[in-house]
Amino acid sequence: MPSRAFGIALWIALASAVLFLTLPVLALFLRVPPDELVAQLASERAREAIRVSLTTSLVAHALILGFGTPAAYLLATKRFRGRAFVVSLLELPLVLPPAVAGIGLLAAFGRSGLLGEELGALGLSIPFTQLAVVLAVCFVASPFYVRAAIAAFEAIDPRLLDASRTLGADRGRTFRRVALPLAAGGLGAGSTLAFARGLGEFGATIMFAGSLPGRTQTAPLAIYDSLDQDFDVALALGALFVVFSILILLAAKLIPLWTRSASISPFPFARSRST
Amino acid sequence: MDTLRLDLSVPLRAFSLDLTLEAGAGTLALAGPSGAGKTTLLRALAGLVRPARGRIAVGEDVWFDAARGIDLPPERRSVGFVFQDYALFPHLTVEENVAYAARAGAAALLERFGIADLARARPGELSGGERQRVALARALAREPRLLLLDEPMAALDAHTRAHVRGELRALLRDLGLPTLLVTHDFEDAAALAPRVAVLVRGRLVQEGRPEELVAAPADAFVAALTGGNLVPGVACPSAGGLTEVTLESGSGVYSTDAGTGRVGVAIACWDVTVAREAPPDSALNHLRAPIASLAPLGNRVRVRVGPLTAEVTAASAERLALTEGESVVASFKATATRLVPLS
Numbered sequence: 001m002p003s004r005a006f007g008i009a010l011w012i013a014l015a016s017a018v019l020f021l022t023l024p025v026l027a028l029f030l031r032v033p034p035d036e037l038v039a040q041l042a043s044e045r046a047r048e049a050i051r052v053s054l055t056t057s058l059v060a061h062a063l064i065l066g067f068g069t070p071a072a073y074l075l076a077t078k079r080f081r082g083r084a085f086v087v088s089l090l091e092l093p094l095v096l097p098p099a100v101a102g103i104g105l106l107a108a109f110g111r112s113g114l115l116g117e118e119l120g121a122l123g124l125s126i127p128f129t130q131l132a133v134v135l136a137v138c139f140v141a142s143p144f145y146v147r148a149a150i151a152a153f154e155a156i157d158p159r160l161l162d163a164s165r166t167l168g169a170d171r172g173r174t175f176r177r178v179a180l181p182l183a184a185g186g187l188g189a190g191s192t193l194a195f196a197r198g199l200g201e202f203g204a205t206i207m208f209a210g211s212l213p214g215r216t217q218t219a220p221l222a223i224y225d226s227l228d229q230d231f232d233v234a235l236a237l238g239a240l241f242v243v244f245s246i247l248i249l250l251a252a253k254l255i256p257l258w259t260r261s262a263s264i265s266p267f268p269f270a271r272s273r274s275t
Numbered sequence: 276m277d278t279l280r281l282d283l284s285v286p287l288r289a290f291s292l293d294l295t296l297e298a299g300a301g302t303l304a305l306a307g308p309s310g311a312g313k314t315t316l317l318r319a320l321a322g323l324v325r326p327a328r329g330r331i332a333v334g335e336d337v338w339f340d341a342a343r344g345i346d347l348p349p350e351r352r353s354v355g356f357v358f359q360d361y362a363l364f365p366h367l368t369v370e371e372n373v374a375y376a377a378r379a380g381a382a383a384l385l386e387r388f389g390i391a392d393l394a395r396a397r398p399g400e401l402s403g404g405e406r407q408r409v410a411l412a413r414a415l416a417r418e419p420r421l422l423l424l425d426e427p428m429a430a431l432d433a434h435t436r437a438h439v440r441g442e443l444r445a446l447l448r449d450l451g452l453p454t455l456l457v458t459h460d461f462e463d464a465a466a467l468a469p470r471v472a473v474l475v476r477g478r479l480v481q482e483g484r485p486e487e488l489v490a491a492p493a494d495a496f497v498a499a500l501t502g503g504n505l506v507p508g509v510a511c512p513s514a515g516g517l518t519e520v521t522l523e524s525g526s527g528v529y530s531t532d533a534g535t536g537r538v539g540v541a542i543a544c545w546d547v548t549v550a551r552e553a554p555p556d557s558a559l560n561h562l563r564a565p566i567a568s569l570a571p572l573g574n575r576v577r578v579r580v581g582p583l584t585a586e587v588t589a590a591s592a593e594r595l596a597l598t599e600g601e602s603v604v605a606s607f608k609a610t611a612t613r614l615v616p617l618s
Contacts, residue, residue, distance in 0.1 A: 157362065159358050159359075159362040160362050160364060160365075162318075162321075162323050162356075162358070162362070163356065163362040163364070164364075165321075165323065165349035165350050166321050166322075166323070166349050166350075166354055166355070166356040166414075167350075167375050167376035167413065167416075167417060168350045168376050169350055169375070169376075170350050177375075178364060182365070182366055
């Protein structure tokens with residue numbers, strides 16, 4: 001029976017996909033016993049890499065939120081000529097190969113780059129510093145946040161913003177008291193995804209910031225660097241990332257649900273328009 | 276008391292809204308089909324839409340004057356805006372919604388609107404009628420000099436609507452603020468406002484008391500919009516499950532609808548017949564009065580008889596040789612009436 005065969009084919013495809021996608025993750029944990037993984041994380045190299053990753057990611061994330069939120073609000077609430085073009089520009093790093101991002105950052109901020117002379121005059125040399133890591137992370141991770149933030153702000157009924165204005169609140173107060181709380185779920189989810197993407201950044205960072213242990217060597221770079229000398233450290237960092245990624249995924253799925261139910265109504269069934 | 280004076284032009288997609296209007300204390304209902312520019316007018320007054328030219332002033336304060344480059348932002352215009360579907364902040368409680376604009380006095384407003392026990396509830400948990408009261412309380416919290424209501428009844432079901440209409444009418448009368456109320460429903464307009472302006476494709480087609488519009492509609496659109504009489508009276512239950520309504524003239528009419536106290540009797544113009552003598556037919560209601568006016572409308576004529584307007588064919592009017600001032604009988608069935616609470 002052909003329809004039965006089709007049904008079986010669907011299940012085989014799904015099983016193959018699940019097996020293929022989970023096997024490498026499982027392998028990380030099966031190669032080395034768990035207590036050994038934890039011990040490896042305490043090694044000098046692993047601790048340094050985690051420290052560099054966290055500090056650069058947190059600084060980059062603060063920049064992404066600080067600039068991305070108002071930019072997304074403007075794009076979501078104002079219609080102007082060239083708006084779609086601007087949105088596309090902001091999304092470009094999503095599809096750009098990380099190596100291209102790295103070479104582009106060098107071409108812009110490198111010593112002989114577009115702004116090299118100006119930066120040099122200020123006594124700034126960005127490549128191969130922690131600032132370079134921060135910029136690389138911002139470049140590749142910000143679109144994840146900005147896209148989610150535009151969608152979150154666009155989902156707000158514009159009349160709520162109008163209502164706030166007619167109630168005497170200026171644009172700033174309307175943003176703080178109405179737009180931000182209502183978009184919080186979407187902003188949280190986008191922020192989580194951008195943070196995860198930034199923490200895993202590899203290609204642009206290694207080209208623009210190098211892989212100097214203790215300075216610019218982030219956790220993903222340390223995994224790559226440890227492959228031939230210290231495979232267990234690489235595995236331990238990999239396993240840490242798996243745990244972190246699972247948490248990120250959970251957070252990205254739960255944050256919007258949680259903020260929605262908390263901010264709109266404690267009774268999920270009361271949300272339908274009763275008369 | 277303040278007077279709203281406006282003279283403005285706002286370009287819309289297919290036409291432009293061009294309007295000159297003056298509104299003192301009391302409610303002016305803006306009726307008209309959807310897309311006529313009614314909501315745009317309210318938004319322009321609130322400062323949410325910028326007119327291409329014109330002037331908006333409330334009392335001595337100029338809010339907008341294109342020639343002088345004045346354009347106050349919404350937060351600096353003393354306006355209370357009740358949005359269609361109310362636009363309550365879903366993440367704030369009822370009390371926080373009302374307190375959003377008020378520096379003080381939110382508690383008193385909650386009390387006044389009978390929603391004090393809902394203070395901690397969120398808008399998602401409220402019924403349509405409750406949400407309307409929260410929206411009104413919130414709009415008034417700023418002590419505005421101009422009140423704007425956009426389709427305040429549209430989000431209510433038929434049952435709640437009849438009840439809320441009476442409440443809202445009393446509230447608007449007590450406030451004594453210049454009020455513009457947008458509706459596409461003439462019955463709402465007539466029940467809520469002593470004056471109605473009809474807006475079609477951005478132009479003011481006619482303005483007047485509801486009964487004037489019913490009696491002498493300026494064009495076919497107003498005629499279709501105002502297809503109903505709304506005659507005030509006092510209702511009390513009567514024999515046979517009927518309701519007897521004593522009109523202001525003293526005569527009584529019967530309705531199959533239930534109702535008590537101050538009501539409006541709604542009857543479509545085309546459900547009222549005109550004759551020289553009360554016909555011996557099944558209609559229960561006969562009112563004798565002189566013809567106050569005759570307004571031809573193409574192949575029909577609107578005949579004003581006492582408090583009622585009847586719509587008859589031009590041929591019938593001619594056959595009966597109706598003339599102004601002569602005494603006739605207007606008849607309609609109890610089943611053709613509906614009762615609308617007024618209080």
